[in-house]
Amino acid sequence: MEDARRRYVDLIRADGVELSPALAGAFAAVPREIFVPDGFHRRDGRRVVPADRDYLPAVYSNDVLVTKMDGEVPVSSSSQPSLMAAMIEALAVRPGMRILEIGAGTGYNAALLATLGASVTTMDVQPDVAARARSALARAGIAGVRVETADGYTGGPAEHYDRIIVTVGVAGISPHWLDRLDPGGRIIVPVEHAGTHPVLDVRPGLLSARVVCAAGFMTAAGPLTARHRRSHPPAAAALEGLTQTAPPRWRPPLDARAYRDLWYAAGAWHPRSSHASIAGRESSYLAILDDTGAAGAVVLADGAILASGGSADRYSAVGSALADRWWALNRPPMAAWRVGLSLAGDPDAPIWAPSSWDLDPLPPRAPGLTEPPPSEDETEDETMPENEAMPRSDTMPEGAAPPKDDRDELAQ
Template identity: 65%
Template sequence: MTGPRGEFLERIRQGGVELSPELAAAFARVPREAFVPDGFQRRDGSWVLPADPDFLPTIYHDDVLVTKMDGKVPTSSSSQPSLMALMIEALDVRPGHRILEVGAGTGYNAALLASLGASVTSIDAQEDVAVRARTALARAGIAGVRVEHADGYPGRPRERFDRVIVTVGIAGVSPHWLEQLDPDGFVLAPVVHAGTHPVLRVAGPPVRARAVCGSGFMQASGPLNAPFPDAFPSPAAAMAELTPHAPARYDPPLDESTYRDLWYAAGAWNRRASHAAIPGRRQSCLALLDGTRSGGAVVPPDGSVWAGGDEAAGYGAAAAAVLDRWEAAGRPPMGAWRISLELAGDPHSPIWVPHRWQI
């Protein structure tokens, strides 16, 4: 394989994925460009069209391709290939598996699953997204995928699946998905935790989960994103003026993976954990947000603590305590946590939400 696709597999591997031969062959075989025929949005907000010289080179980078916007809010995309690969490997797909995919996106993820020999039912709440995914799959010559316009929460009543994979950020797992699984099946879903969407492997009864990897997804609507008591605060777009509370602990700063581990632990130990945009930094930082969501404390990757707002001292101390506890626990990785879930959300359409964490 030459040209832009020639380096694609290596770029995915550089994203931290050990590709099985079967999945590597699927990525090499399925043309990603067939699933974005109308182009996609760059990270800088500009639109890439098929006639542009960087159309194919950009498609075969390890990056998300946003394909639909509602104003300034992305509502559909083709996920980052290395994240797709991590989730598909964790799904442990076997030929003949029946897979329910909640969130069709462009259809590319379903195409990869079908290329592994699975039979895929993909549903999307946006009718135009479902239509485009169905058309793209036909264009690419992919068999074994059924795309339907439907709400994801009920799943597919009266049908059975070996796996459920969710490609949209959710507050909790639908009980219907678990009911529709055959024995030894499980749900793989990005469930909100401290303002991020770590991917959980959920099975039951009893309903338990473990974290697979970190991620960031567009947020679902409806029952899958219903509010519930003691939910994490949504991220803060801006914070009050921050002042130093504790000096940096890490030189060099924590790398992305280890910082994500700290972030996950913060969410397990403090329900005010989320993230906040900080002036002068490209990436949002781990934050403990007060009730106004404009104050609290921020912990950058260097382990310093900055605090602001009316309760700055208390939140600064709480952030420092999280760091102390994480160090004392031996810096547990995200995958070390075992998670218990409970029913919450809309009483008429409940969801299983993470409730208790243990290392």
């Protein structure tokens, strides 16, 4: 078991997370299997139970473990460990801190935080999920965690915290969380952007945020998922009738990380950005969707554009312009974006949602990709289709997940 947990920590590091010694020690010390005692579903849908030979290898893989289903829809899980690690590192936990967690899940994430010396209150709206988390924490001998059953929007008991971490996808920040946060605190939270939920590091006061990493989470319920005027279209099912409308731009194609960066930029620049699948392919892709959500344009990793529907040319031009703009700006990574927040949603249950996106200055373009070839479909801002013009890069308001990306997974 000790060897399995050591390999487990190595797998998390191999995914690009710079683990501190303290957090590496927590992952090595907390027995993940105690938090999935009845088994789980793997990403491919296969059920794994403790009697199976691959149970422990699966538990100590760098993968999401789905622990509760509503029909075919996952509603609770133990998140991908590398994503948990990235979020906890961004939280900057110190011993003695008081932490509020929205979304108890299995209790494993709270156990890691407590092992780092924090005092944790974790909340879940599902009573059975909260009860199982409470039981698992007791079996694991984890002290310093209180499990509450409550709607995360409320922020739970009227107490104050040094940090708040959210492990469900939301449309924005509850004002109650800001009320619970002490000065100098931060909120690590996955917020909707172009069909998925990249993680933001929110600093109250200025009400601004930085992007931590890409992620895909199960969505919360109630006011936390309210649609608002800056909301992107939901992810689309497989688009039919796609034809290539623009040739490849880049050689070699973008890798998964760069493709996520393009997707994030597209979402910052265009309100119809989301992601969609393509019939016959397992991956999902950056998409610019029409008003029906069933047609539009898809941008592939090599920069080629596929489009469908009665406005195929229009959305193809938009996709081309977004891709070319991202390239011309030196391919900004997600971490280069600063996000402004403003009140949105139901006036009786408002949220602070992303409303502006600004880019930090970037260093010169890194080598490794050839310049995009001239394209007949290349479209400058001033000639973009009517009602589709992109605002300037310093005032703009998200795309698709790359194939089976290691950060596209379910909520804790």
